[in-house]
Amino acid sequence: MESINPKNNLAEKIREMISFMNLECQVETREEVDKDGKALVVLVYTPENARFLIGKNGQNLRAIEQVVRAMFLKNLNEFKNIVVDVNDYRKAKASYVIELAKQVVTRVRNTQKAEALLPMSAYERRIVHMELASYPDIATESIGNEPQRRIIVKPYP
Numbered sequence: 001m002e003s004i005n006p007k008n009n010l011a012e013k014i015r016e017m018i019s020f021m022n023l024e025c026q027v028e029t030r031e032e033v034d035k036d037g038k039a040l041v042v043l044v045y046t047p048e049n050a051r052f053l054i055g056k057n058g059q060n061l062r063a064i065e066q067v068v069r070a071m072f073l074k075n076l077n078e079f080k081n082i083v084v085d086v087n088d089y090r091k092a093k094a095s096y097v098i099e100l101a102k103q104v105v106t107r108v109r110n111t112q113k114a115e116a117l118l119p120m121s122a123y124e125r126r127i128v129h130m131e132l133a134s135y136p137d138i139a140t141e142s143i144g145n146e147p148q149r150r151i152i153v154k155p156y157p
Contacts, residue, residue, distance in 0.1 A: 053086045
């Protein structure tokens with residue numbers, strides 16, 4: 001059996017999927033390593049209608065990512081995850097969520113009262129938990145059920 005470059009194959013399939021939506025795009029892939037292992041990050045750049053690919057609160061983006069994972073993850077044994085981003089939406093959203101969490105930390109420190117953040121995706125909650133773990137006087141916990149699951153930021157202990 002011939003050897004296929006999984007990153008190139010994945011990029012080509014995503015270009016093909018998006019072409020069915022009558023959108024032009026550029027697709028780049030890169031590998032990232034975090035505590036969970038190796039992830040394949042797929043960056044999609046489109047000059048037109050990125051909102052269509054992203055959807056309300058990233059719903060379409062998460063759906064595309066789910067389809068891509070179902071198609072490729074079982075065949076890409078070296079990767080623990082596949083992450084799809086369109087026009088750096090996730091990157092911008094992560095920065096926004098971190099900034100929001102830092103503002104809540106300031107209020108919690110001033111009032112010494114717990115405060116709940118708005119409901120977030122699992123990805124966004126993970127970002128907040130990881131960011132606020134470096135604050136020794138602050139504790140975080142997730143409460144509720146999807147899609148209303150949120151983080152409580154509170155003074156430690």
